[in-house]
Amino acid sequence: MSAHVRPGSRALSRLLEAGLTLWLLATLCFVLLRAAPGGPFDTEKAAPPEVQAALATQYRLDRPLIGQYAAWLGDVARGDLGPSFQYPDYSVNQLIGNALPVSALNGGLALLLALALGIPLGVWAALRAGRWTDRGLMFAAGLGLAIPKFVAAPGLVLLFAVTLQWLPAGGWGEWRNVVLPVVALALPNIAYCARLTRASMLETLSAEYLRAARARGFSPARLLFAHALKPALLPVVAWLAPALINVVSGSVVVEQVFGIPGMGRYFIQGALNRDYTLVLGVVLVVGALIVLINTAVDALRGWMDPRLQDAS
Known part of the structure; x- marks a missing residue:
């Protein structure tokens, strides 16, 4: 019989694991960025040597690599992600503070749409297993999984923005700007959620x-909603963590296509411009979000199935 683990000890263990x-993640990203060819001020090579030296001093690039790492890590421990190299009027905290709500809105709406459509479609297909409606739905779901986001997003723009002119092709600020990015992020997740719900x-x-229960004469609706739905949704709840991670990673492509000022767009621009602090800040924030997502999903699964708590 396995020893019972106290909730406090389990929480402390998870906190230490998350911190490690x-x-x-941050250390690996720091080393890889510094190892990549080029630098954040390559365009300043024609500037006078004293200007280049001043820039290097201002951003600590004149220090040894271990000194840069220690200084940056100390700033992060105080909650300061540092100045942006390519956006000198803004700190990384300010840039991420402006971008995170945009990405969170797109990702949250995309996941809600995936659940709102994927679960009913999966249940509907399971109740009609083997019929042509079930086969047609699973074929469409397989097609949705096969089309990558960098194809689906321009396709949506071509259809709804260019051809039909129902929605804008990009930009931010109105509800109409949210529709196409959310649909582009949600499509593969709708397909996967439907297939997973059907199988479960x-x-x-x-x-x-x-x-x-069926032999006792319970109605089909009671069998479905009172007895079958909750255990059938356990795999879907377990899928929420990778689904959210997929939404976060997919936002990089979608935000670039639609010109959305979110985390993914800043990550791409920071990587292209060798903006070390911006890239590291985005990586740290996204990594922290992933840790929080996994913890929340584990707690939700434990609430839905207490056996998982006893096994942990």
């Missing part, structure tokens, strides 16, 4: 306790 993960529902419907 973020430190390793089919397995649940064939369980022994469902057969016993």
